[in-house]
Amino acid sequence: MSRDPRRSRTEFNKLHKRLRRQVGQAVVDYDMIRDGERIMVCLSGGKDSYAMLDILQNLQRSAPVSFELIAVHMDQKQPGYPPEILPAYLDKQNIEYHILEKDTYSVVKSVIPEGKTTCGLCSRLRRGTLYGFAESIGASRIALGHHRDDIVETLFLNMFFGGTLKAMPPKLLSDDGKNVVIRPMAYCKEADLARYAEEMQFPIIPCNLCGSQDNLQRQAIKKMLVDWERQYPGRTETIFKAIGNVSPSQLADRDLFDFGSLNAGEPQAPSDTATALSRITAVNL
Structure with missing residues (x-):
């Protein structure tokens, strides 16, 4: 049975408005973009970064x-990489863009044993190059395409394998x-x-060209x-909300909460938020 094109269009419009609203809310909540700023939008060639660029361009118009938006992609010289795809797409977007060529593939392959995942080292090398390039073009912000699920997954990765309670901050x-x-896209599913x-038919470039697991x-x-x-619909959203609703006094980090000052009969310690902010400020100074 064929789909009703009018219904499909209505569903897409709702999806587009939801994503646009969520991106706009994240930008406001975390003061991500200010007047006159140059934003370097990092494009991997995957679905998330394409969507990020498209939605930011929509927001830019209203x-x-x-x-200002500047799209930047890094050609890491993996075998089979299609160099023509992104330039062809970006030429149609009326946006300044740069394709950086750096053979990190050879570096990673020379360091990581055969059969082991190269993702960690590859991302660090890519990040270092992109950070340096942002400074050279005067970009005041670097936009990455991580979404809500990436943030929640990172929370559990750090808890289960790193022994730390941290995720990916929106800023x-x-x-x-x-x-x-x-x-x-911190609020996007x-x-x-x-x-x-x-629906947008973005020309996706696979990220596994290197053959890594x-x-x-x-x-x-x-x-x-x-x-x-x-099993429990909505659980991921609840976990994500918890990341922004932290009670330092209910954890065990002595740098975030002054447990030593807690004594019966004495004035109450400051609120969790005030204590955390004061401790963080002191550490940063």
Whole structure:
């Protein structure tokens, strides 16, 4: 049975409006973009970064502030990489873009043993190149295409395999203090982005050209979350909300909460939020 084209169009419009609203809300909530800024949009050639660029271009046309978008992609010289796809797409988008050529593939293959995942080292090399390029073009923000599911998966990866309680923040200052990284799609579901990319027919470039295995730990976490979501719909959204609703006094990090000052009969300690902010400020100074 064929689909009703009018219904399909209505569903797509709802999807587009939802993604646009979620990106706009994340931008406002975390003060991601200010008037006059140059935003370097990192394109991997995957569904998420294509969607990010498209939605940011939509927001650019109606936002109350003026900002510039520069698309940047990195050709890492993997075998079978199609160099013509992204330039052909970006030429139609009326946007400034740059294709950086750097043979990180050979570097990674010379360091990582055969059969082991190359994703970790590959991403670090790519990130270093992109950060440096952003500074050279005067970009005040670096936009990455991570979505809500990426953030939740990273939370569990760090908990289960790293022993730390952290995820991917929607906005981040780089270690050297020279770059501000933003994740405009922090509120977006991966399933919505997959549907959007399919409807938009983005020319996807696969990320496994190097022949590396997927990050097996991340795939295990993803499967766990999918199973949870199937059994308890809405659980992933609840977990994501928890990331932004932290109570330091109910955890055990002595740098975030002054447990030593808690004594019966004495004035109450400041609120969790005030204590956390004061501790973080002190550490940063």
